[in-house]
Amino acid sequence: MKSSMSPSTPKGMIVLSARFHSAFKKKIIHMKTYFSPSILFFAVLGAIVSSCGKPTQAPPPPAAVAVSVYQVASKSVKGVDSYPATVVPLNEIELRPQVSGYITQIFVQDGQQVTKGQKLYQIDQNKYVAARNQSMATLASAKANLARVKKDVDRYERLNQNEAIAKQVLDNAKAELLTAEAQVQAAEAQVASADTDLGYSQIVAPFSGRIGISQVRLGAQVSPGQPLLNTLSSTGPVQVDFVVNEKEIPRFHKLLNASDAPDSLFTLKFSDGSVYPHPGKLATIDRAVGRQTGTINIRVEFPNEEGLLIPGMTGTLQVVNSDHGDQLVIPYKAVTEQMGEYFVYVIGEDSTVTQQTVKLGTVFGREVSVREGLESGQTIVVDGIQKLRQGSKVQVQ
16 A cells, blocks of 8 residues: 655654544544533533623512501509409308207307307207206215315314324324315316306307308207207408419518508409409418419408408409509510510511510500510501511511
8 A cells, every 4th residue: 555645754753643643533532422412502501691791680679568566655554463262251160069969949040140159059958957966966065075074184183182092093084084175176077077068058159250051950969069050150351362373472472561562452353243342451371382282372351341252252363463553565466475485576767677575464455564675665566477587678557
């Protein structure tokens, strides 16, 4: 085969050209394999876009949220805390028999107002009168025997001084004197016991108050402790018991020891919604906190001249709290709760909102007092809270 190179071309250069041609061909094949058609497409597209020379536009800002607002202001309010309460009398006693027998007389009507010492019930007294008479006779006999023995002792002592009697006779007389004195004491105790039983046969009022409905009628047989005859309760003043959490104990201790406590601090609301016309005063705090409940009993005393407060009735005790007088008040629906904390959205000068932590007080219907976190004149969001976040832009409707 003929060579195409000229006669003047060196032999070594022919070999180098062949090797260079082979290496260049392999390089081209490798580049075609590495760059896929999709990569080439996006590379071309990027070059076209960059060649246009136009900058990309940023996304538009979010639209302002339409909200309704409220301007924080102070109002004259009277905040109260409410507690379930029960009316209890200062004195109350169950009337039960102490001796056995038949009910022979009932001296009072059901529900009657009675005074201390007034007769209420009488149990058949015949056997108790007889027992007392017998004990009195025994006592009289013992006293007479004692008098005789005393005279004998006196006589024997005079004779003993003249040595006209045996010493043993005097000693026996003195021993008999001691026995006679003991017999008198026993007879006196028997009389006292008989008097007690006779006294128990007539039941009287231990204090003034109102008696309930009688549980027995004439002729009923009774025995010591059974049955319940009636219940007597004092009518005035009365006390109202309620329970508070141990966290509130310092507050009520301050009220108990305060000399300048405001009037109408404690009021009683009945079950029908009416309010008792007379205020109460803190009477006492129980000695200890319940280990199982973590609560403590507190008593407030109320006058009861009209007899409107009946033992056992229930109601709501209202206690005036610190939310009294001019206080900041906002709509309750403006408040959101997160993890036990309360927040409101405050609108700034640039119409953006800031989430503000607040400490709430008493709820007054649809409003709530704010003890900490806001100032008068600030503007807060009332409606549209669900769409807001920290720093959101708002448009006031």
